[in-house]
Amino acid sequence: MTRKVQARTLATRDRLLAAGREIVTVSGMAGLRTEEVVLRAGTAKGTFFAHFTDRDHFLAALLAESLAGELAPLGAPQDRAALMRVLERVYVLFAADAETVALLARFSGPAGAGLGLDRLICEVVDRLAEGLGMMQARGEVGARARPEVLAEGLMALIFHAAASAQCGMHGDAVAVRARADRLLVEMAEALLWP
Amino acid sequence: MTRKVQARTLATRDRLLAAGREIVTVSGMAGLRTEEVVLRAGTAKGTFFAHFTDRDHFLAALLAESLAGELAPLGAPQDRAALMRVLERVYVLFAADAETVALLARFSGPAGAGLGLDRLICEVVDRLAEGLGMMQARGEVGARARPEVLAEGLMALIFHAAASAQCGMHGDAVAVRARADRLLVEMAEALLWP
DNA sequence: TCCATAAATTGACTTTGGTCAATATTGCAG
DNA sequence: CTGCAATATTGACCAAAGTCAATTTATGGA
Missing domain, CATH: 1.10.10.60 (Homeodomain-like)
Incomplete structure (x- = not known):
């Protein structure tokens, strides 16, 4: 029983x-x-x-707690500028440190079901998709793909930029970070081009 | 001395x-x-x-060896169909298992300099960019971004799809994999739309 | 209230990654 | 060839994650 x-x-x-x-x-x-x-x-x-299954699951739970507080206030972006601000904000949070990046890579997908991280990401994607849908209707964003697909694509770019920004022990950390940052913007523009 | x-x-x-x-x-x-x-x-x-610095660096070296043999034969794709075949192939290799995904996330960027993985990825990106450049010249692929940016964007999508395909202990692993697969194709189409 | 049992907690123990001072081997100048 | 400094190797040792049989505590039915 x-x-x-x-x-x-x-x-x-x-x-x-x-x-x-x-x-x-x-x-x-x-x-x-x-x-x-x-x-x-x-x-x-x-x-x-x-x-907790192991140390990493514990850390993932802590990260989920912490990110929840940061991501919750982000609503659906109403225009391109607001969208880019949201992307930048999420990117900064995700690229905080190497641990964060590794945990997100491991637990943000279906493997992290039940830890909170996956749902957190899904919520962000949903809100992005909501905003993108409206922008597509206004012709502000290309309609080459459904809003949900675009939103998930943007998250993929953020993950990639965050991972790239993790420069091990180089002195040129700033340069690497700047490059990752620029890449995110350029790719987002290409994906959203009306 | x-x-x-x-x-x-x-x-x-x-x-x-x-x-x-x-x-x-x-x-x-x-x-x-x-x-x-x-x-x-x-x-x-x-x-x-x-x-080797630690166990993970050793595993990364092994992975680099193994991937080198698989990725080397892939030349610059000459058309959209060939491009999608390359993406699919790389995706399958990267999504092989959870360890592979984690190692790639950690070492494929600047943090993995000198381990081989980063150079391997760069070479693939370069070849993709080469193919994309030709396709852009023929108007087969949109010119909303430079070929190198598009190529890196495609790699980001592959990484994301590979990470998503890692389903922990669910029985619906096949469904998850199929979803990741479809997402990769749809996002690539949106990015490349002429 | 009382008992059977599910659930939670304990801490000694095991496993395994990683360290480091000591030792052995090699390259090279004289 | 010889001695010395750079490099490579060794294995006992340490630190920290993770296990599990035993024990304690809570629950709900009789």
């Missing part, structure tokens, strides 16, 4: 996530140790892995 | 890579243990890490 989730369970999960949040703000995702998480949360190691 | 690379060094590196190749064909990338690699190669653990 299957029972309802205990309040205790949710409380423990929240304590773990809160601990994770604290650590990430101080040491970044790369510096997060599960030992330290359970220490701060006041649980045993096993509890951590009873709640 | 800096000396020339010893033959011994290259031999050791080759033994490690050969061992890795064997293991991957049997157990896949996820099943590769560094212990087993050095056991088969007949070296100490430390030698492995003297040659």
Whole structure:
């Protein structure tokens, strides 16, 4: 017989996530140790892995929390300029650091179902598609593809630009970033050309 | 004073890579243990890490070897049909498994400089751009962006489709794959529309 | 209230990636 | 050929993720 989730369970999960949040703000995702998480949360190691499949799933949950707060305010863009602002904003969030890029690559698709990240991305795509549909109706954007396809294409460009912007240990990080940025804009223009 | 690379060094590196190749064909990338690699190669653990930064860099080197053999035969596509065949081929190679997708996401950009993967991708992009340039001249493909930009955009779409095709533990893997496949084609058409 | 059992938690233990001071081998100048 | 400095190799050791049998705690029916 299957029972309802205990309040205790949710409380423990929240304590773990809160601990994770604290650590990430101080040491970044790369510096997060599960030992330290359970220490701060006041649980045993096993509890951590009873709640989250592995370290990466935990980080993905933290990232989803954090991105949700940033992405929620972004509504459907009403014109080309607003669209480009949204793309730029999402790109900046996604390219924040190498960990973020890796987590998004791994969990933003169907593989991340149930973690929050996938739904988050879907919502952004839906809002983009909504805006694109209106722009297509006004002839502001080409109608060579359905709005949903265009929206997903734009997300693909953002992911790619974010990945490209992750320059390992080069000194020319700024140049690489600028190039990725420009590429995103040029490709978006090509895709949207009326 | 800096000396020339010893033959011994290259031999050791080759033994490690050969061992890795064997293991991957049997157990896949996820099943590769560094212990087993050095056991088969007949070296100490430390030698492995003297040659490769970490396990992922080693896997990236293996992947680069393997992809090089597959990508080299692909010339510059002469027309739209040939272009779509190349895209499909590259997509299939990249979407082979979750490890491949993750490695490409991490090392195909500037972060993977010197590992071979980045150059491999660049070569494909260059050949695509070459073909696209000719097609643009014939009016077969839209000239809304420079050929190099279009080529990189197409690679972005391939990466995205490959990532989307990685369905964790769902039974509907086939449906997900088909959706990713269709998306790639539709977005490519939108980008190339004359 | 009481008990059977599902669910949650524990922490010692295992696995595995990665380090490093010590050692062995090689290239090269004299 | 010889000695020395650069390079390569070694393997014991460490750090941290992840496991699991045992234990505790909550739930819902009788």
